[in-house]
Amino acid sequence: MKQGIHPDYHKVVFVDSTTGFKFVSGSTVTSDQTIEFEGETYPMIRVEITSDSHPFYTGKQKFTQADGAVDKFNKKYGIK
Numbered sequence: 699m700k701q702g703i704h705p706d707y708h709k710v711v712f713v714d715s716t717t718g719f720k721f722v723s724g725s726t727v728t729s730d731q732t733i734e735f736e737g738e739t740y741p742m743i744r745v746e747i748t749s750d751s752h753p754f755y756t757g758k759q760k761f762t763q764a765d766g767a768v769d770k771f772n773k774k775y776g777i778k
Contacts, residue, residue, distance in 0.1 A: 719750035
């Protein structure tokens, strides 16, 4: 690997703005804000959506009723 051409990769704490959920991940993103997490100080990045607040992962996703292509075909040709 060439030296000096890659961005600094370090551990960062991502904080969900909605729920306050925190997790550590590696990233090249930097921040002026820091946070104490599990006994260590990390840069903190606030994000709007994580798996803790996303409707798909929380089970609160609403599905709309839409006929699929197969259902439309079956309806059109009277196939049951």
